[in-house]
Amino acid sequence: MAKQTPAKQSYVPPLLDLFRQYGYDGVSLSKISEATGLGKASLYHHFPGGKDDMVATVLNTLDRWLQETAVDALDREGDALTRLGRMGDRIRDAYSHGEKPCMLASLMLGSAKDNFQPQVKAMLERWMGAIAAVLIQGGMDKALAQERSEEALIAIQGALIMARAMGDAAIFERTMERLPEQICR
């Protein structure tokens, strides 16, 4: 299963940037054209399905990233606190230390919601599952571990919203620093 259109991948970063900041409905083809440097017709060449196609491509890339970077950070050596801290570092980079919103959250607003909610849900479930596994491996009760992994994602998502609303990325940074101990407590 080699990539069918490798070029598509090179447009993911600008697309991610647009969709996470403006949401599905706030992104027009003109904006995309400007951000990618491609004409509208070229965009439809790479993404015949239009915006939906683009979002799906970005989402698949994020899905892979989540597995290969965030979940991977949890699977390496160290105790639970160390592993969660390592994941936190990668998460912080991914969100530009609180400067950029989460695409998964952005997609849950507007006309795109129903279309992408199942995949978003699946991604968040796998993420929570990986966090819970670390806690269980560290000796925590299973039910509690699941509750705590839910708390972790709530804290991340909430901190991103608040940082954006208050115009203060430090809110996110503080939250991420507290996170490992908050979860392992």
Added chain:
Amino acid sequence: MAKQTPAKQSYVPPLLDLFRQYGYDGVSLSKISEATGLGKASLYHHFPGGKDDMVATVLNTLDRWLQETAVDALDREGDALTRLGRMGDRIRDAYSHGEKPCMLASLMLGSAKDNFQPQVKAMLERWMGAIAAVLIQGGMDKALAQERSEEALIAIQGALIMARAMGDAAIFERTMERLPEQICR
């Protein structure tokens, strides 16, 4: 300062519902026309400034609600735990027990962000200030109280996002039940 156009207020509920669920860019005048039963021209009669005008009106109503309902719940008798629980009850109703997103968060995406961020920030600041005041009155250190009030809003916003993404309003309900003790701990 009597109301200049009392009729405007009657359109706030459907407008709130639209903007919180679809965000600024996801709401078109046609949708608004359908939801309110008013023709486009009539909408411009009440809101000469178009969508911006409507959002501003909704935001002002929310601002009043926040003061008269949420903050008011904190100002009544009882210890900190009781007061926070009372506020939580009103907040839960306002978000339909986790079924509906927060308009403040929805506005922080898309083209509307820069326009309304200052007012959103001011509203969240007053809210946090009121929570912190309760904690301080209950004997908590001021700096800690401010940290905890920030945590509270992070939990509320994050729980709303996660509930929506997972299609499970219970996530929000669980979070709100934990909240008073989490904050007073």
Added chain:
DNA sequence: GTCTATAAAAAGATAGAC
């Protein structure tokens, strides 16, 4: 694989009658 040109639909906005 990219472009220009263009079509078709939707969105934002206003004029003017009632």
Added chain:
DNA sequence: GTCTATCTTTTTATAGAC
């Protein structure tokens, strides 16, 4: 205060040349 009609701009999408 509401409507119909109309206008302008923007958006989505496609055809066809290079």
